[in-house]
Amino acid sequence: MKRRTLSLFLLLALATPAQGLKLIVWDRELQTKLGYGESSGSKFSVQMVPNYSGPVVVLFSQTDEEKDKGSFPGLQSRYDGTLKAGQLTLQAPEQRLSTQSVTSAAPNTTLTLARFLSAFKLSVAGQPSGQTLSLPGLKAAGTDNK
Known part of the structure; x- marks a missing residue:
């Protein structure tokens, strides 16, 4: 019994700590991953494919x-x-806008990611768009997966 408890304790101790808020940016058809972001404390680090222009989810x-x-x-x-x-810019729906977050915005207001996340007291740190991304599962736009 002690061995099981000790093993369980060691597994829990070695487990990676939970990460914060995460973001994934996909093309409209949810076929191409175009960006990724993750919070750590009050910083939100993001990486986006630099050569894509269009609607996203x-x-x-x-x-x-x-x-x-x-x-x-x-x-x-x-x-x-x-x-x-x-x-990245987001369409902020009416119910997202409140007096605590974005005070003077109208329904369906377009906000930059930095402005959007500032309502949650997160500051955005992005990777320069000239750098090549090397995230698992993230591919450059325009590459055909067929």
Whole structure:
């Protein structure tokens, strides 16, 4: 019994800590991954494919701990947006806008990622668009997967 408990304890100790808020940017057809982001503390690091221009789907995921704490109130799991030359903008729906986050915005306002995340007290740190991305599962736009 002690051995099982010790083994379980060691596995838990070696487990990687839960990461923060994550973001994945996909093309409209959800076939090409165009960007990725992750928070650590109050910083949100993102990487985007620099040579894509067009509509995108932006997916956010929170840890269970963040959901339980209410760390990102009003954050939805999916937003529509546009990616142009590495610059991501989001369509903020009416229910996302509140007096605590974006005060003077009208329904369906277009916001940069930095402005959008500033409502959650996160600052964006992006990779320069001239650098080549090497994230697993992230491929350059325009490559055919057939």
